Amino acid sequence: xxxxxxxxxxxxxxxxxxxxxxxxxxxxxxxxxxxxxxxxxxxxxxxxxxxxxxxxxxxxxxxxxxxxxxxxxxxxxxxxxxxxxxxxxxxxxxxxxxxxxxxxxxxxxxxxxxxxxxxxxxxxxxxxxxxxxxxxxxxxxxxxxxxxxxxxxxxxxxxxxxxxxxxxxxxxxxxxxxxxxxxxxxxxxxxxxxxxxxxxxxxxxxxxxxxxxxxxxxxxxxxxxxxxxxxxxxxxxxxxxxxxxxxxxxxxxxxxxxxxxxxxxxxxxxxxxxxxxxxxxxxxxxxxxxxxxxxxxxxxxxxxxxxxxxxxxxxxxxxxxxxxxxxxxxxxxxxxxxxxxxxxxxxxxxxxxxxxxxxxxxxxxxxxxxxxxxxxxxxxxxx
Numbered sequence: 001x002x003x004x005x006x007x008x009x010x011x012x013x014x015x016x017x018x019x020x021x022x023x024x025x026x027x028x029x030x031x032x033x034x035x036x037x038x039x040x041x042x043x044x045x046x047x048x049x050x051x052x053x054x055x056x057x058x059x060x061x062x063x064x065x066x067x068x069x070x071x072x073x074x075x076x077x078x079x080x081x082x083x084x085x086x087x088x089x090x091x092x093x094x095x096x097x098x099x100x101x102x103x104x105x106x107x108x109x110x111x112x113x114x115x116x117x118x119x120x121x122x123x124x125x126x127x128x129x130x131x132x133x134x135x136x137x138x139x140x141x142x143x144x145x146x147x148x149x150x151x152x153x154x155x156x157x158x159x160x161x162x163x164x165x166x167x168x169x170x171x172x173x174x175x176x177x178x179x180x181x182x183x184x185x186x187x188x189x190x191x192x193x194x195x196x197x198x199x200x201x202x203x204x205x206x207x208x209x210x211x212x213x214x215x216x217x218x219x220x221x222x223x224x225x226x227x228x229x230x231x232x233x234x235x236x237x238x239x240x241x242x243x244x245x246x247x248x249x250x251x252x253x254x255x256x257x258x259x260x261x262x263x264x265x266x267x268x269x270x271x272x273x274x275x276x277x278x279x280x281x282x283x284x285x286x287x288x289x290x291x292x293x294x295x296x297x298x299x300x301x302x303x304x305x306x307x308x309x310x311x312x313x314x315x316x317x318x319x320x321x322x323x324x325x326x327x328x329x330x331x332x333x334x335x336x337x338x339x340x341x342x343x344x345x346x347x348x349x350x351x352x353x354x355x356x357x358x359x360x361x362x363x364x365x366x367x368x369x370x371x372x373x374x375x376x377x378x379x380x381x382x383x
Contacts, residue, residue: 060102181247220270246302300365
């Protein structure tokens with residue numbers, strides 16, 4: 001096991017443990033360093049196992065909550081594929097291969113025999129997860145799924161508002177960050193596979209549009225959508241969500257890696273730095289409680305791409321330290337205060353244990369944080 005240090009920010013109560021059932025201890029001095037002995041890989045195994053046993057439904061897909069609501073929702077199941085890929089790449093356990101394949105086939109079945117969906121963002125989540133599954137396994141079926149989804153999604157690109165992809169196929173005058181940030185990432189993932197420059201061109205074009213229309217030039221935070229109402233074009237600057245910041249960071253990382261242009265890295269760092277202190281996205285150093293339902297999955301998506309930024313070698317030491325401190329505070333707080341044992345249930349507030357139902361979306365965000373911590377542990381970023 002590794003020893004992790006958590007600063008007791010603002011004198012909050014901490015739990016210290018070297019087991020799966022920590023003993024509560026109070027920090028005696030405000031600001032004193034408190035050691036947490038955590039095996040993140042073992043914790044990830046426990047969370048994955050209980051998750052699978054609790055949320056598995058029919059046709060390899062996963063149900064809506066831990067109380068037996070068997071409703072199928074497309075986009076959370078796309079993110080289940082992501083966390084199964086996380087587990088497989090971390091462990092190499094072949095048992096995850098059938099889980100992944102059953103899930104992908106089950107999504108198609110449950111969705112009426114097709115991967116096509118009215119919501120472009122839903123398809124983008126699955127497309128990105130499918131590329132990751134392909135990269136992890138080499139199974140060409142996943143690549144085929146991702147290519148099908150891309151070809152479907154890109155039909156919703158138009159010159160309305162100067163470019164960008166619509167949120168839904170039937171909303172020509174509403175374009176959202178959630179249907180553009182993930183599209184940049186998917187285009188770059190597909191480009192990395194085949195080096196088809198058409199994907200790269202699409203990624204750059206969509207990136208330029210999103211930056212011009214939906215990214216605050218001062219903070220780098222991402223506004224939710226642009227729409228036309230009664231002939232007036234309106235940018236919804238009130239809705240700022242964690243997942244949009246996450247996909248913008250992920251888009252910048254990929255374009256920076258491909259082009260070497262410093263502006264992309266600078267934009268990723270700007271967004272991440274603003275995110276850590278923005279009251280729109282954080283509360284007392286923790287990623288914000290965005291509720292259950294759809295919002296429950298938002299910050300897990302941010303964690304995924306924020307972790308990629310931490311792993312990027314080209315970040316200067318002070319930024320990396322700040323990002324790691326923020327990440328560790330969130331992960332350690334979840335481990336100590338937010339993980340309900342033995343169910344390994346995780347609610348929308350990582351600073352307190354859940355009570356009542358835990359939605360699939362909310363649980364997935366917690367799993368993403370635990371798997372990210374295990375990845376950083378393996379790469380020796382957590383000490």
